[in-house]
Amino acid sequence: MILIIPPIFVLLGLLDVWVPREMMVKYLGEESGIKGMLIAILFGSAAAGPLYAAFPVALVFVKRGARFSNILLFIGAWSITKIPMLLFELSSLGAEFTLTRLAVSIFGISIIAFVVNRLMSKAEITALYDKASALE
Numbered sequence: 001m002i003l004i005i006p007p008i009f010v011l012l013g014l015l016d017v018w019v020p021r022e023m024m025v026k027y028l029g030e031e032s033g034i035k036g037m038l039i040a041i042l043f044g045s046a047a048a049g050p051l052y053a054a055f056p057v058a059l060v061f062v063k064r065g066a067r068f069s070n071i072l073l074f075i076g077a078w079s080i081t082k083i084p085m086l087l088f089e090l091s092s093l094g095a096e097f098t099l100t101r102l103a104v105s106i107f108g109i110s111i112i113a114f115v116v117n118r119l120m121s122k123a124e125i126t127a128l129y130d131k132a133s134a135l136e
Contacts, residue, residue, distance in 0.1 A: 012060055032067060033081040040070040041106060042075025045086075047126035054078040062132040068125050076109030 028036045047054065055104040057078075058071050066074075082101060117125075 001068055009056065019064070021064050024061070024066060026073065028061065028064075028066035028070045030067050032070065036067060036070050037073055039044075040066075040073040041077040044074040045081040045083050046070075047078045048080065048084070051075075051079050059132055059135070062129055063135075068120070068128075069113045072113035072116055074110060076112060077106075078107065080105045118132070 024031070027039055032039070044054070047057070054075050058075055061071050061074065086098055086102060091102065
């Protein structure tokens, strides 16, 4: 963990400084639609490191106004659709298996994000965003 956590926090600091809130809201916020979903999945898939490193990144997304379902998609994609893992599967198990697993995984995390977003009340989501803002 000592080798993983410091670079994650450095990248988070850079993300916090380099990416304006307005840009984050535009591309991952409430009005982002399918584009925001695809960006969240792409960010999660391109990430490197263990799943526990995704949570500080997700916190920055919350603080910057990303839609809750996009944050869930990001965490789900980080956990099961990493590009290096896909390349390993492609070389070891073949294209048909890899693409089938990727499609099922993306469909699955999309359904989970949709269901969790619907099950949580607006008050619960607002409270989560308020707690994240209080951490500054």
